[in-house]
Amino acid sequence: MDKTVNQKAWFLVLPVFLVVAFSAVLPLMTVVNYSMQDTFGNNQFFWNGVGWFKELLDPSTDLGGRFLASLGRNLFFSLVILAIEVPLGIVVALSMPREGWTVAACLVILALPLLIPWNVVGTIWQIFGRPDIGLLGYALNAAGIDYNYVSNDIDAWVTVIVMDVWHWTSLVALLCYAGLKSIPEAYYQAAQIDGASRWAVFKAIQLPKMNRVLLIAVLLRFMDSFMIYTEPFVVTGGGPGNSTTFVSIELVKIALGQFDLGKAAALSLVYNLIILIVCWIFYTVMTNAGAERKPQEGAV
Amino acid sequence: MHSIPGRRLIMGLFLIFLLLPIYWLVNMSFKTNSEIVSTMTLWPHTPTLQHYKRIFTDESWYSGYINSLEYVVLNTIISISVALPAAYAFSRYRFLGDKHLFFWLLSNRMAPAAVYALPFFNLYSAIGLFDTPWAVALAHCIFNVPLAVWILEGFVSGVPREIDETAFLDGYSFPRFFIKILVPLIASGIGVAAFFCFMFSWVELLLARTLTSVSAKPIAAIMTRTVSASGMDWGLLAAAGVLTIIPGALVIWFVRNYIARGFALGRV
Numbered sequence: 045m046d047k048t049v050n051q052k053a054w055f056l057v058l059p060v061f062l063v064v065a066f067s068a069v070l071p072l073m074t075v076v077n078y079s080m081q082d083t084f085g086n087n088q089f090f091w092n093g094v095g096w097f098k099e100l101l102d103p104s105t106d107l108g109g110r111f112l113a114s115l116g117r118n119l120f121f122s123l124v125i126l127a128i129e130v131p132l133g134i135v136v137a138l139s140m141p142r143e144g145w146t147v148a149a150c151l152v153i154l155a156l157p158l159l160i161p162w163n164v165v166g167t168i169w170q171i172f173g174r175p176d177i178g179l180l181g182y183a184l185n186a187a188g189i190d191y192n193y194v195s196n197d198i199d200a201w202v203t204v205i206v207m208d209v210w211h212w213t214s215l216v217a218l219l220c221y222a223g224l225k226s227i228p229e230a231y232y233q234a235a236q237i238d239g240a241s242r243w244a245v246f247k248a249i250q251l252p253k254m255n256r257v258l259l260i261a262v263l264l265r266f267m268d269s270f271m272i273y274t275e276p277f278v279v280t281g282g283g284p285g286n287s288t289t290f291v292s293i294e295l296v297k298i299a300l301g302q303f304d305l306g307k308a309a310a311l312s313l314v315y316n317l318i319i320l321i322v323c324w325i326f327y328t329v330m331t332n333a334g335a336e337r338k339p340q341e342g343a344v
Numbered sequence: 345m346h347s348i349p350g351r352r353l354i355m356g357l358f359l360i361f362l363l364l365p366i367y368w369l370v371n372m373s374f375k376t377n378s379e380i381v382s383t384m385t386l387w388p389h390t391p392t393l394q395h396y397k398r399i400f401t402d403e404s405w406y407s408g409y410i411n412s413l414e415y416v417v418l419n420t421i422i423s424i425s426v427a428l429p430a431a432y433a434f435s436r437y438r439f440l441g442d443k444h445l446f447f448w449l450l451s452n453r454m455a456p457a458a459v460y461a462l463p464f465f466n467l468y469s470a471i472g473l474f475d476t477p478w479a480v481a482l483a484h485c486i487f488n489v490p491l492a493v494w495i496l497e498g499f500v501s502g503v504p505r506e507i508d509e510t511a512f513l514d515g516y517s518f519p520r521f522f523i524k525i526l527v528p529l530i531a532s533g534i535g536v537a538a539f540f541c542f543m544f545s546w547v548e549l550l551l552a553r554t555l556t557s558v559s560a561k562p563i564a565a566i567m568t569r570t571v572s573a574s575g576m577d578w579g580l581l582a583a584a585g586v587l588t589i590i591p592g593a594l595v596i597w598f599v600r601n602y603i604a605r606g607f608a609l610g611r612v
Protein backbone atom coordinates (compact mmCIF):
# COMPACT_ATOMS: atom_id res chain seq x y z
CA MET A 45 0.00 0.00 0.00
CA ASP A 46 1.35 3.39 -0.91
CA LYS A 47 0.30 5.27 2.20
CA THR A 48 1.68 8.75 2.53
CA VAL A 49 3.85 9.55 5.50
CA ASN A 50 2.15 12.17 7.61
CA GLN A 51 3.01 12.69 11.25
CA LYS A 52 -0.03 14.89 11.74
CA ALA A 53 -2.08 11.70 11.61
CA TRP A 54 -1.13 11.36 15.25
CA PHE A 55 -3.71 14.03 16.04
CA LEU A 56 -6.39 11.78 14.61
CA VAL A 57 -5.17 8.83 16.64
CA LEU A 58 -4.70 10.82 19.82
CA PRO A 59 -8.25 10.36 21.21
CA VAL A 60 -7.99 6.59 20.86
CA PHE A 61 -4.54 6.67 22.39
CA LEU A 62 -5.73 8.65 25.39
CA VAL A 63 -8.85 6.58 26.02
CA VAL A 64 -7.03 3.27 25.79
CA ALA A 65 -4.05 4.52 27.75
CA PHE A 66 -6.38 5.67 30.51
CA SER A 67 -8.10 2.32 30.74
CA ALA A 68 -5.14 0.05 29.97
CA VAL A 69 -1.80 1.57 30.90
CA LEU A 70 -2.87 3.24 34.13
CA PRO A 71 -4.39 0.09 35.66
CA LEU A 72 -1.49 -2.00 34.44
CA MET A 73 0.92 0.27 36.28
CA THR A 74 -1.02 -0.37 39.49
CA VAL A 75 -0.68 -4.07 38.85
CA VAL A 76 3.07 -3.83 38.39
CA ASN A 77 3.30 -1.80 41.57
CA TYR A 78 1.25 -4.29 43.60
CA SER A 79 3.14 -7.28 42.26
CA MET A 80 6.28 -6.16 44.05
CA GLN A 81 4.64 -5.59 47.42
CA ASP A 82 2.91 -7.35 50.24
CA THR A 83 0.05 -5.95 52.24
CA PHE A 84 -1.48 -6.72 55.60
CA GLY A 85 -4.52 -4.55 55.10
CA ASN A 86 -4.89 -0.95 56.31
CA ASN A 87 -3.12 0.18 53.15
CA GLN A 88 0.25 -0.73 54.58
CA PHE A 89 2.56 -2.03 51.91
CA PHE A 90 5.88 -3.80 52.19
CA TRP A 91 8.46 -4.29 49.50
CA ASN A 92 8.52 -7.88 48.34
CA GLY A 93 10.66 -7.69 45.21
CA VAL A 94 10.25 -10.66 42.93
CA GLY A 95 9.04 -12.85 45.80
CA TRP A 96 5.56 -13.35 44.42
CA PHE A 97 6.88 -14.30 41.01
CA LYS A 98 9.19 -16.89 42.53
CA GLU A 99 6.32 -18.34 44.51
CA LEU A 100 4.05 -18.26 41.46
CA LEU A 101 6.36 -20.44 39.40
CA ASP A 102 7.15 -22.86 42.20
CA PRO A 103 4.56 -25.65 42.31
CA SER A 104 5.39 -26.58 45.91
CA THR A 105 3.90 -23.36 47.32
CA ASP A 106 0.18 -22.74 47.68
CA LEU A 107 0.07 -19.93 45.13
CA GLY A 108 2.30 -21.69 42.62
CA GLY A 109 0.39 -24.92 42.96
CA ARG A 110 -2.93 -23.24 42.35
CA PHE A 111 -1.64 -21.19 39.43
CA LEU A 112 0.08 -24.05 37.63
CA ALA A 113 -2.88 -26.37 38.20
CA SER A 114 -5.34 -23.86 36.79
CA LEU A 115 -2.97 -23.10 33.92
CA GLY A 116 -2.75 -26.79 33.09
CA ARG A 117 -6.53 -27.17 33.25
CA ASN A 118 -6.98 -24.12 31.08
CA LEU A 119 -4.52 -25.30 28.41
CA PHE A 120 -6.17 -28.72 28.35
CA PHE A 121 -9.57 -27.09 28.03
CA SER A 122 -8.39 -24.87 25.15
CA LEU A 123 -6.88 -27.81 23.29
CA VAL A 124 -10.00 -29.95 23.69
CA ILE A 125 -12.37 -27.27 22.46
CA LEU A 126 -10.07 -26.47 19.51
CA ALA A 127 -9.95 -30.16 18.61
CA ILE A 128 -13.76 -30.26 18.58
CA GLU A 129 -14.77 -26.82 17.34
CA VAL A 130 -12.42 -26.48 14.37
CA PRO A 131 -13.33 -29.72 12.55
CA LEU A 132 -17.00 -29.33 13.47
CA GLY A 133 -16.97 -25.72 12.28
CA ILE A 134 -15.50 -26.76 8.92
CA VAL A 135 -18.12 -29.49 8.51
CA VAL A 136 -20.93 -27.08 9.34
CA ALA A 137 -19.56 -24.47 6.94
CA LEU A 138 -19.41 -27.09 4.19
CA SER A 139 -22.99 -28.05 5.00
CA MET A 140 -24.36 -24.55 4.45
CA PRO A 141 -27.15 -24.45 1.87
CA ARG A 142 -26.12 -23.06 -1.51
CA GLU A 143 -28.70 -20.37 -2.07
CA GLY A 144 -32.18 -19.14 -1.29
CA TRP A 145 -33.74 -18.00 1.95
CA THR A 146 -32.32 -20.97 3.85
CA VAL A 147 -28.85 -19.39 3.69
CA ALA A 148 -30.06 -16.34 5.60
CA ALA A 149 -32.02 -18.50 8.03
CA CYS A 150 -29.00 -20.68 8.78
CA LEU A 151 -26.76 -17.63 9.22
CA VAL A 152 -29.18 -16.08 11.69
CA ILE A 153 -29.54 -19.23 13.78
CA LEU A 154 -25.79 -19.86 13.71
CA ALA A 155 -25.10 -16.34 14.93
CA LEU A 156 -27.65 -16.51 17.73
CA PRO A 157 -25.46 -18.16 20.43
CA LEU A 158 -22.67 -15.65 19.74
CA LEU A 159 -24.86 -12.74 20.75
CA ILE A 160 -26.16 -14.10 24.04
CA PRO A 161 -24.63 -12.54 27.17
CA TRP A 162 -22.03 -14.88 28.58
CA ASN A 163 -23.67 -15.26 31.94
CA VAL A 164 -26.95 -16.14 30.25
CA VAL A 165 -25.08 -18.81 28.27
CA GLY A 166 -24.14 -20.20 31.65
CA THR A 167 -27.72 -19.92 32.89
CA ILE A 168 -29.06 -21.65 29.79
CA TRP A 169 -26.78 -24.63 30.30
CA GLN A 170 -27.43 -24.67 34.00
CA ILE A 171 -31.15 -24.92 33.35
CA PHE A 172 -30.67 -27.33 30.45
CA GLY A 173 -28.24 -29.64 32.23
CA ARG A 174 -29.67 -30.03 35.71
CA PRO A 175 -30.85 -33.58 36.36
CA ASP A 176 -34.03 -32.40 38.10
CA ILE A 177 -35.34 -29.64 35.84
CA GLY A 178 -33.14 -29.73 32.71
CA LEU A 179 -34.06 -31.51 29.51
CA LEU A 180 -30.51 -32.78 28.94
CA GLY A 181 -29.84 -33.92 32.48
CA TYR A 182 -33.28 -35.49 32.81
CA ALA A 183 -33.00 -37.32 29.48
CA LEU A 184 -29.52 -38.65 30.23
CA ASN A 185 -30.55 -39.93 33.62
CA ALA A 186 -33.72 -41.44 32.20
CA ALA A 187 -31.56 -43.25 29.64
CA GLY A 188 -29.64 -44.82 32.50
CA ILE A 189 -26.56 -42.59 32.36
CA ASP A 190 -25.71 -41.24 35.77
CA TYR A 191 -25.14 -37.57 35.01
CA ASN A 192 -24.81 -34.74 37.49
CA TYR A 193 -22.52 -31.84 36.71
CA VAL A 194 -22.76 -30.43 40.23
CA SER A 195 -21.13 -33.36 41.98
CA ASN A 196 -19.16 -35.24 39.34
CA ASP A 197 -15.86 -33.85 37.98
CA ILE A 198 -16.08 -35.50 34.61
CA ASP A 199 -19.71 -34.49 34.10
CA ALA A 200 -18.80 -30.92 34.98
CA TRP A 201 -16.00 -30.95 32.42
CA VAL A 202 -18.22 -32.43 29.73
CA THR A 203 -20.86 -29.81 30.45
CA VAL A 204 -18.40 -26.93 30.24
CA ILE A 205 -16.91 -28.26 27.01
CA VAL A 206 -20.26 -28.94 25.35
CA MET A 207 -21.38 -25.47 26.42
CA ASP A 208 -18.35 -23.90 24.78
CA VAL A 209 -18.90 -25.95 21.63
CA TRP A 210 -22.50 -24.75 21.61
CA HIS A 211 -21.45 -21.16 22.19
CA TRP A 212 -18.55 -20.76 19.79
CA THR A 213 -18.56 -23.42 17.03
CA SER A 214 -20.74 -21.05 15.02
CA LEU A 215 -17.91 -18.53 14.96
CA VAL A 216 -15.55 -21.05 13.35
CA ALA A 217 -18.32 -22.06 10.95
CA LEU A 218 -19.11 -18.46 9.96
CA LEU A 219 -15.43 -17.65 9.42
CA CYS A 220 -14.95 -20.77 7.28
CA TYR A 221 -18.10 -19.96 5.36
CA ALA A 222 -16.70 -16.50 4.59
CA GLY A 223 -13.53 -18.18 3.32
CA LEU A 224 -15.47 -20.69 1.22
CA LYS A 225 -17.60 -17.98 -0.38
CA SER A 226 -14.52 -16.30 -1.78
CA ILE A 227 -13.65 -19.32 -3.94
CA PRO A 228 -14.52 -18.57 -7.58
CA GLU A 229 -16.93 -21.02 -9.23
CA ALA A 230 -14.34 -21.58 -11.99
CA TYR A 231 -12.16 -23.55 -9.58
CA TYR A 232 -14.93 -26.06 -9.02
CA GLN A 233 -15.64 -26.32 -12.74
CA ALA A 234 -11.97 -27.02 -13.41
CA ALA A 235 -12.00 -29.70 -10.71
CA GLN A 236 -15.10 -31.25 -12.23
CA ILE A 237 -13.49 -31.42 -15.68
CA ASP A 238 -10.48 -33.11 -14.11
CA GLY A 239 -12.82 -35.59 -12.44
CA ALA A 240 -11.62 -34.73 -8.96
CA SER A 241 -13.28 -36.50 -6.05
CA ARG A 242 -15.06 -34.55 -3.34
CA TRP A 243 -12.21 -35.21 -0.95
CA ALA A 244 -9.69 -33.96 -3.54
CA VAL A 245 -11.73 -30.80 -4.02
CA PHE A 246 -11.72 -30.25 -0.28
CA LYS A 247 -8.01 -30.86 0.09
CA ALA A 248 -6.78 -29.04 -2.99
CA ILE A 249 -9.22 -26.13 -3.25
CA GLN A 250 -11.33 -25.53 -0.19
CA LEU A 251 -8.82 -26.15 2.60
CA PRO A 252 -6.05 -23.96 1.13
CA LYS A 253 -8.57 -21.19 0.55
CA MET A 254 -9.75 -21.43 4.13
CA ASN A 255 -6.21 -21.34 5.50
CA ARG A 256 -6.25 -17.73 6.55
CA VAL A 257 -9.67 -17.68 8.16
CA LEU A 258 -8.87 -20.95 9.91
CA LEU A 259 -5.76 -19.40 11.42
CA ILE A 260 -7.81 -16.47 12.66
CA ALA A 261 -10.43 -18.84 14.02
CA VAL A 262 -7.90 -21.01 15.84
CA LEU A 263 -6.13 -18.05 17.41
CA LEU A 264 -9.35 -16.29 18.40
CA ARG A 265 -10.76 -19.43 19.92
CA PHE A 266 -7.51 -20.18 21.72
CA MET A 267 -7.29 -16.73 23.18
CA ASP A 268 -10.93 -16.43 24.20
CA SER A 269 -10.98 -19.89 25.75
CA PHE A 270 -7.75 -19.11 27.54
CA MET A 271 -9.42 -16.23 29.35
CA ILE A 272 -12.81 -17.85 29.84
CA TYR A 273 -14.47 -16.80 33.05
CA THR A 274 -18.18 -16.13 33.07
CA GLU A 275 -19.69 -19.27 31.56
CA PRO A 276 -17.99 -21.91 33.75
CA PHE A 277 -18.29 -19.58 36.73
CA VAL A 278 -22.07 -19.46 36.36
CA VAL A 279 -22.50 -23.16 35.64
CA THR A 280 -20.03 -24.85 37.97
CA GLY A 281 -18.55 -21.99 39.99
CA GLY A 282 -15.15 -23.58 39.35
CA GLY A 283 -16.20 -26.82 41.02
CA PRO A 284 -16.80 -29.50 42.01
CA GLY A 285 -13.78 -28.82 44.22
CA ASN A 286 -11.40 -27.00 41.91
CA SER A 287 -11.90 -29.24 38.91
CA THR A 288 -13.14 -26.51 36.54
CA THR A 289 -11.25 -23.57 38.03
CA PHE A 290 -9.54 -21.91 35.07
CA VAL A 291 -6.90 -19.19 35.29
CA SER A 292 -9.32 -16.26 35.24
CA ILE A 293 -11.51 -17.83 37.91
CA GLU A 294 -8.47 -18.47 40.12
CA LEU A 295 -7.29 -14.92 39.57
CA VAL A 296 -10.61 -13.36 40.52
CA LYS A 297 -10.76 -15.59 43.61
CA ILE A 298 -7.36 -14.33 44.73
CA ALA A 299 -7.90 -10.71 43.74
CA LEU A 300 -11.49 -9.96 44.67
CA GLY A 301 -12.22 -12.87 46.98
CA GLN A 302 -9.15 -12.79 49.24
CA PHE A 303 -7.95 -9.31 48.29
CA ASP A 304 -4.41 -10.70 48.07
CA LEU A 305 -3.22 -7.82 45.95
CA GLY A 306 0.42 -8.84 45.56
CA LYS A 307 -0.28 -12.42 44.58
CA ALA A 308 -3.08 -11.44 42.25
CA ALA A 309 -0.95 -8.80 40.56
CA ALA A 310 1.95 -11.17 39.99
CA LEU A 311 -0.44 -13.73 38.54
CA SER A 312 -1.99 -11.05 36.33
CA LEU A 313 1.33 -10.07 34.87
CA VAL A 314 2.39 -13.59 34.00
CA TYR A 315 -1.08 -14.27 32.59
CA ASN A 316 -0.95 -11.11 30.53
CA LEU A 317 2.50 -11.97 29.23
CA ILE A 318 1.27 -15.33 27.91
CA ILE A 319 -1.64 -13.59 26.19
CA LEU A 320 0.71 -10.98 24.73
CA ILE A 321 2.94 -13.62 23.17
CA VAL A 322 0.00 -15.42 21.58
CA CYS A 323 -1.31 -12.06 20.46
CA TRP A 324 1.96 -11.20 18.77
CA ILE A 325 1.85 -14.47 16.85
CA PHE A 326 -1.72 -13.65 15.85
CA TYR A 327 -0.78 -10.19 14.64
CA THR A 328 2.22 -11.41 12.66
CA VAL A 329 0.19 -14.13 11.01
CA MET A 330 -2.62 -11.75 10.10
CA THR A 331 -0.44 -9.01 8.69
CA ASN A 332 1.62 -11.51 6.69
CA ALA A 333 -1.48 -13.18 5.36
CA GLY A 334 -2.86 -9.74 4.52
CA ALA A 335 0.24 -8.93 2.49
CA GLU A 336 -0.10 -12.13 0.49
CA ARG A 337 -3.75 -11.46 -0.13
CA LYS A 338 -3.44 -7.90 -1.40
CA PRO A 339 -3.11 -8.65 -5.16
CA GLN A 340 -6.53 -10.32 -5.29
CA GLU A 341 -8.30 -8.08 -2.82
CA GLY A 342 -11.27 -7.54 -5.12
CA ALA A 343 -12.25 -11.19 -4.95
CA VAL A 344 -13.07 -11.15 -1.25
CA MET B 345 -20.23 -23.59 -3.53
CA HIS B 346 -19.83 -27.31 -3.42
CA SER B 347 -20.94 -29.02 -0.31
CA ILE B 348 -20.61 -32.41 1.26
CA PRO B 349 -22.97 -35.41 1.24
CA GLY B 350 -25.63 -35.45 3.90
CA ARG B 351 -25.30 -31.71 4.39
CA ARG B 352 -28.98 -31.18 5.08
CA LEU B 353 -28.88 -33.74 7.86
CA ILE B 354 -25.70 -32.30 9.41
CA MET B 355 -26.98 -28.76 9.22
CA GLY B 356 -30.35 -29.79 10.62
CA LEU B 357 -28.82 -31.63 13.55
CA PHE B 358 -26.46 -28.78 14.33
CA LEU B 359 -29.24 -26.19 14.25
CA ILE B 360 -31.33 -28.36 16.57
CA PHE B 361 -28.33 -28.60 18.90
CA LEU B 362 -28.12 -24.80 18.88
CA LEU B 363 -31.82 -24.17 19.34
CA LEU B 364 -32.74 -26.82 21.91
CA PRO B 365 -31.12 -25.14 24.95
CA ILE B 366 -32.59 -21.79 23.92
CA TYR B 367 -36.00 -23.38 23.53
CA TRP B 368 -35.66 -24.84 27.00
CA LEU B 369 -34.95 -21.40 28.43
CA VAL B 370 -37.98 -19.88 26.70
CA ASN B 371 -40.11 -22.85 27.72
CA MET B 372 -39.02 -22.45 31.32
CA SER B 373 -39.79 -18.74 31.37
CA PHE B 374 -43.48 -19.41 30.65
CA LYS B 375 -43.89 -22.09 33.31
CA THR B 376 -44.92 -21.59 36.89
CA ASN B 377 -42.27 -22.49 39.44
CA SER B 378 -44.31 -25.37 40.78
CA GLU B 379 -44.53 -26.86 37.29
CA ILE B 380 -40.77 -26.48 36.82
CA VAL B 381 -39.89 -28.22 40.03
CA SER B 382 -42.54 -30.91 40.20
CA THR B 383 -42.87 -32.26 36.67
CA MET B 384 -40.85 -32.62 33.47
CA THR B 385 -42.97 -31.08 30.74
CA LEU B 386 -41.79 -30.40 27.20
CA TRP B 387 -43.97 -27.33 26.87
CA PRO B 388 -45.71 -25.17 29.47
CA HIS B 389 -48.96 -26.90 30.45
CA THR B 390 -50.14 -23.95 32.47
CA PRO B 391 -48.50 -21.07 30.59
CA THR B 392 -48.03 -17.94 32.64
CA LEU B 393 -46.63 -14.47 32.15
CA GLN B 394 -46.04 -13.92 35.86
CA HIS B 395 -42.23 -13.88 35.57
CA TYR B 396 -42.22 -11.28 32.81
CA LYS B 397 -44.79 -9.25 34.70
CA ARG B 398 -42.62 -9.30 37.79
CA ILE B 399 -39.57 -8.09 35.84
CA PHE B 400 -41.46 -5.23 34.23
CA THR B 401 -43.08 -4.07 37.46
CA ASP B 402 -40.33 -4.66 40.05
CA GLU B 403 -37.88 -1.78 39.94
CA SER B 404 -34.94 -3.79 41.22
CA TRP B 405 -35.36 -5.92 38.08
CA TYR B 406 -36.16 -3.54 35.27
CA SER B 407 -33.65 -0.96 36.50
CA GLY B 408 -30.99 -3.57 35.73
CA TYR B 409 -31.90 -3.44 32.05
CA ILE B 410 -31.88 0.35 32.10
CA ASN B 411 -28.47 0.40 33.81
CA SER B 412 -27.07 -2.05 31.31
CA LEU B 413 -28.43 -0.10 28.36
CA GLU B 414 -27.04 3.13 29.79
CA TYR B 415 -23.43 2.03 29.90
CA VAL B 416 -23.69 0.05 26.68
CA VAL B 417 -24.98 3.07 24.76
CA LEU B 418 -22.43 5.38 26.38
CA ASN B 419 -19.66 2.96 25.53
CA THR B 420 -20.81 2.60 21.92
CA ILE B 421 -20.89 6.36 21.43
CA ILE B 422 -17.44 6.89 22.97
CA SER B 423 -15.90 3.98 21.08
CA ILE B 424 -17.21 4.97 17.67
CA SER B 425 -16.47 8.65 17.99
CA VAL B 426 -12.83 8.21 19.02
CA ALA B 427 -12.28 5.31 16.64
CA LEU B 428 -13.50 7.05 13.47
CA PRO B 429 -10.65 9.54 13.03
CA ALA B 430 -8.12 6.93 14.12
CA ALA B 431 -9.43 4.45 11.57
CA TYR B 432 -9.03 7.08 8.89
CA ALA B 433 -5.46 7.80 10.00
CA PHE B 434 -4.50 4.11 10.03
CA SER B 435 -6.06 3.58 6.64
CA ARG B 436 -4.54 6.58 4.83
CA TYR B 437 -1.28 7.56 6.47
CA ARG B 438 1.96 6.17 7.75
CA PHE B 439 3.28 7.78 10.88
CA LEU B 440 5.79 7.20 13.62
CA GLY B 441 4.91 4.06 15.54
CA ASP B 442 1.75 3.27 13.60
CA LYS B 443 2.36 -0.48 13.45
CA HIS B 444 3.23 -0.69 17.12
CA LEU B 445 0.16 1.28 18.02
CA PHE B 446 -2.03 -1.01 15.93
CA PHE B 447 -0.56 -4.04 17.69
CA TRP B 448 -0.93 -2.42 21.08
CA LEU B 449 -4.62 -1.87 20.36
CA LEU B 450 -5.08 -5.50 19.39
CA SER B 451 -3.34 -6.69 22.52
CA ASN B 452 -5.83 -4.73 24.59
CA ARG B 453 -8.75 -6.35 22.81
CA MET B 454 -7.29 -9.67 23.88
CA ALA B 455 -6.43 -8.76 27.47
CA PRO B 456 -8.26 -10.91 30.03
CA ALA B 457 -10.88 -8.90 31.87
CA ALA B 458 -9.93 -10.69 35.09
CA VAL B 459 -6.56 -8.97 35.04
CA TYR B 460 -8.16 -5.54 34.95
CA ALA B 461 -10.98 -6.13 37.40
CA LEU B 462 -9.04 -5.16 40.52
CA PRO B 463 -7.03 -2.20 39.15
CA PHE B 464 -10.19 -0.82 37.53
CA PHE B 465 -11.94 -1.11 40.84
CA ASN B 466 -9.18 0.94 42.48
CA LEU B 467 -8.91 3.44 39.65
CA TYR B 468 -12.60 4.23 39.37
CA SER B 469 -13.05 4.33 43.13
CA ALA B 470 -10.20 6.82 43.34
CA ILE B 471 -11.71 9.20 40.77
CA GLY B 472 -15.21 8.84 42.13
CA LEU B 473 -16.79 7.09 39.16
CA PHE B 474 -17.37 3.80 40.93
CA ASP B 475 -20.96 2.56 40.66
CA THR B 476 -21.81 4.90 37.77
CA PRO B 477 -22.49 3.92 34.16
CA TRP B 478 -19.40 5.93 33.18
CA ALA B 479 -17.07 3.55 34.98
CA VAL B 480 -18.34 0.53 33.06
CA ALA B 481 -18.57 2.46 29.79
CA LEU B 482 -14.95 3.58 30.09
CA ALA B 483 -13.77 0.17 31.24
CA HIS B 484 -15.38 -1.53 28.25
CA CYS B 485 -13.51 0.86 25.97
CA ILE B 486 -10.46 -1.27 26.56
CA PHE B 487 -11.76 -3.92 24.19
CA ASN B 488 -14.35 -1.97 22.19
CA VAL B 489 -12.19 0.93 21.00
CA PRO B 490 -9.61 -1.41 19.41
CA LEU B 491 -12.43 -3.43 17.90
CA ALA B 492 -14.07 -0.34 16.43
CA VAL B 493 -10.75 0.92 15.05
CA TRP B 494 -10.03 -2.40 13.37
CA ILE B 495 -13.49 -2.77 11.84
CA LEU B 496 -13.74 0.83 10.67
CA GLU B 497 -10.23 0.76 9.23
CA GLY B 498 -11.36 -2.01 6.90
CA PHE B 499 -14.34 0.03 5.73
CA VAL B 500 -12.36 3.28 5.28
CA SER B 501 -9.80 1.39 3.21
CA GLY B 502 -12.66 0.37 0.94
CA VAL B 503 -13.27 4.02 0.02
CA PRO B 504 -11.08 5.02 -2.95
CA ARG B 505 -8.51 7.64 -2.05
CA GLU B 506 -9.47 9.70 -5.12
CA ILE B 507 -12.61 10.71 -3.25
CA ASP B 508 -10.54 12.37 -0.50
CA GLU B 509 -8.33 14.10 -3.01
CA THR B 510 -11.24 15.40 -5.07
CA ALA B 511 -12.95 16.70 -1.95
CA PHE B 512 -9.85 18.55 -0.82
CA LEU B 513 -9.39 20.01 -4.32
CA ASP B 514 -12.98 21.20 -4.16
CA GLY B 515 -12.01 23.18 -1.07
CA TYR B 516 -13.48 20.98 1.63
CA SER B 517 -11.79 21.43 4.97
CA PHE B 518 -10.83 18.22 6.76
CA PRO B 519 -13.66 18.18 9.32
CA ARG B 520 -16.21 19.07 6.67
CA PHE B 521 -14.93 16.34 4.35
CA PHE B 522 -15.04 13.90 7.24
CA ILE B 523 -18.63 14.59 8.23
CA LYS B 524 -20.16 15.41 4.86
CA ILE B 525 -18.43 12.84 2.65
CA LEU B 526 -16.57 10.11 4.51
CA VAL B 527 -19.10 9.31 7.21
CA PRO B 528 -22.03 8.85 4.80
CA LEU B 529 -19.84 6.67 2.57
CA ILE B 530 -19.00 4.27 5.38
CA ALA B 531 -22.38 4.50 7.10
CA SER B 532 -22.92 0.75 6.91
CA GLY B 533 -19.47 0.18 8.39
CA ILE B 534 -20.30 2.48 11.28
CA GLY B 535 -23.50 0.55 11.79
CA VAL B 536 -21.61 -2.73 11.91
CA ALA B 537 -18.96 -1.36 14.27
CA ALA B 538 -21.64 0.12 16.53
CA PHE B 539 -23.46 -3.19 16.58
CA PHE B 540 -20.36 -5.04 17.69
CA CYS B 541 -19.46 -2.47 20.34
CA PHE B 542 -23.01 -2.73 21.62
CA MET B 543 -22.88 -6.51 21.60
CA PHE B 544 -19.51 -6.98 23.28
CA SER B 545 -20.38 -4.49 25.98
CA TRP B 546 -23.79 -6.13 26.45
CA VAL B 547 -22.42 -9.65 26.92
CA GLU B 548 -19.60 -8.74 29.33
CA LEU B 549 -20.26 -9.47 32.99
CA LEU B 550 -17.06 -9.52 35.02
CA LEU B 551 -16.06 -5.86 34.70
CA ALA B 552 -19.63 -4.62 34.78
CA ARG B 553 -20.24 -6.49 38.00
CA THR B 554 -16.98 -5.45 39.63
CA LEU B 555 -17.42 -1.76 38.91
CA THR B 556 -20.95 -1.39 40.22
CA SER B 557 -22.57 -2.06 43.55
CA VAL B 558 -26.07 -0.62 43.86
CA SER B 559 -27.19 2.23 41.67
CA ALA B 560 -25.64 1.15 38.37
CA LYS B 561 -25.94 -2.61 38.75
CA PRO B 562 -26.33 -4.31 35.35
CA ILE B 563 -28.99 -6.91 34.66
CA ALA B 564 -26.38 -9.67 34.43
CA ALA B 565 -25.29 -9.02 38.00
CA ILE B 566 -28.85 -8.79 39.27
CA MET B 567 -29.49 -12.19 37.76
CA THR B 568 -26.61 -13.83 39.62
CA ARG B 569 -27.54 -12.19 42.89
CA THR B 570 -31.21 -13.11 42.84
CA VAL B 571 -30.51 -16.73 42.11
CA SER B 572 -28.57 -17.19 45.29
CA ALA B 573 -30.79 -15.00 47.45
CA SER B 574 -34.33 -16.07 46.63
CA GLY B 575 -33.76 -19.81 46.71
CA MET B 576 -33.65 -20.51 42.95
CA ASP B 577 -36.53 -18.76 41.29
CA TRP B 578 -35.94 -20.65 38.03
CA GLY B 579 -38.83 -19.18 36.09
CA LEU B 580 -37.82 -15.64 36.89
CA LEU B 581 -34.20 -16.36 36.01
CA ALA B 582 -35.27 -17.86 32.68
CA ALA B 583 -37.49 -14.89 31.86
CA ALA B 584 -34.66 -12.47 32.65
CA GLY B 585 -32.38 -14.51 30.41
CA VAL B 586 -34.84 -14.45 27.53
CA LEU B 587 -35.07 -10.67 27.78
CA THR B 588 -31.29 -10.29 27.54
CA ILE B 589 -31.22 -12.29 24.31
CA ILE B 590 -33.77 -10.03 22.63
CA PRO B 591 -31.52 -7.06 21.70
CA GLY B 592 -29.14 -9.37 19.83
CA ALA B 593 -31.93 -11.33 18.21
CA LEU B 594 -33.61 -8.14 16.98
CA VAL B 595 -30.67 -6.81 14.99
CA ILE B 596 -29.11 -10.12 14.00
CA TRP B 597 -30.95 -10.11 10.65
CA PHE B 598 -29.37 -6.86 9.53
CA VAL B 599 -25.82 -7.84 10.37
CA ARG B 600 -25.96 -11.51 9.40
CA ASN B 601 -23.42 -11.07 6.60
CA TYR B 602 -21.01 -9.16 8.82
CA ILE B 603 -20.90 -11.47 11.85
CA ALA B 604 -17.69 -13.24 10.81
CA ARG B 605 -16.08 -9.92 9.96
CA GLY B 606 -16.89 -8.37 13.30
CA PHE B 607 -15.59 -11.27 15.35
CA ALA B 608 -12.41 -11.45 13.29
CA LEU B 609 -11.77 -7.72 13.90
CA GLY B 610 -12.61 -6.78 10.34
CA ARG B 611 -9.97 -9.07 8.90
CA VAL B 612 -12.20 -11.40 6.88
